[in-house]
Amino acid sequence: MQVAVLSDIHSNYRALEAVLAECEKRQIKDYLFLGDYVTDCAYPRKTMELLRETERRWNCKFIRGNREEYLLRHRVSGENGWQKGSANGALLYTYQQLLEEDFVWMGTLDFRGTQFYEGGSQLSLCHGSPWETRGRLMQDKNLAVRVLESLSQDVLLCGHTHCRGVFSYRGKKLVNPGSVGMSPDVPGRASFALLTWDNESWQEEFCEAAYDVQAAVRELKESGLIDMAPVWTAMTCHVLLTGEVLFPRVLARVQELAALKGSSSEDLEQLWEQAAAEAGMPSYF
Structure with missing residues (x-):
């Protein structure tokens, strides 16, 4: 069995x-x-x-x-x-x-x-x-x-x-x-x-x-998902292609930056972009 x-x-x-x-x-x-x-x-x-x-x-x-x-x-x-x-x-x-x-x-x-x-x-x-x-x-x-x-x-x-x-x-x-x-x-x-x-x-x-991982990556953009969650979806792409999981590290850094700068001092998505860049994530889209 x-x-x-x-x-x-x-x-x-x-x-x-x-x-x-x-x-x-x-x-x-x-x-x-x-x-x-x-x-x-x-x-x-x-x-x-x-x-x-x-x-x-x-x-x-x-x-x-x-x-x-x-x-x-x-x-x-x-x-x-x-x-x-x-x-x-x-x-x-x-x-x-x-x-x-x-x-x-x-x-x-x-x-x-x-x-x-x-x-x-x-x-x-x-x-x-x-x-x-x-x-x-x-x-x-x-x-x-x-x-x-x-x-x-x-x-x-x-x-x-x-x-x-x-x-x-x-x-x-x-x-x-x-x-x-x-x-x-x-x-x-x-x-x-x-x-x-x-x-x-x-x-x-x-x-x-x-499986066709390149097709799965293309669909992250074609579906509109990348527009709904830009950095998060780029990190998903990174896992699919490399196996490296950046989510916990980037999320922790976003929380640190938000605490330092204040939630209203800067657009939150910019903090995600900064945290991802500090983690060394390539630009996929």
Whole structure:
């Protein structure tokens, strides 16, 4: 038995298409999706259509990610400060592209769960951690130990950090399949994992699929996303092409600059531009 594990698609429908095609070649019929399906890349509806079609064709389990939570909260609260610009323009772009049926579907998802396959042991699933969607288990081994100790299952599947890997502790293990849509492990390719039951335990295999990354980059501009969130979208482009993730560093610097200069002393987008330049990000658009 083999199960495909996919996480962090981030609207990169081209990468998702490539992964699904590779899984079909391998005759995979069982899929686990760990959240962050949309935001950051262009045309999120295409990603949603692929996911719903996969759900109709195969045995799928979906977990909610923090990006789905952001969108659902915005839907409930209405106008909560999202506007054009790198601070949250990419989120607003995605929100405006999605349909009512997409939000209804997202609302049915839990941020954690379990999955059992006949003949194999039960799997535990989450996006960040079983306690909250933004947990960073691979970067916080103390947290990972506490989480694994709290679980009855031997395997916990998680996403969020985009970095694939395995952490083992006292016969249990944590597996992150990496990111389908914005992979730092294999730039320009889509990362996912396969789990195989060997009659005693689940064994993981990290896989990748090639896709047209240049087309994905072009669509960042053609879709109008670059206009909604200029620096943020340029950083997305940077991840797609190089694997280097600048978001945390640039965001932290923007916050520092805003505190130093005052929120009304300068256009906020100029602070994003300054922070990105200080981080050494090339000009892509």
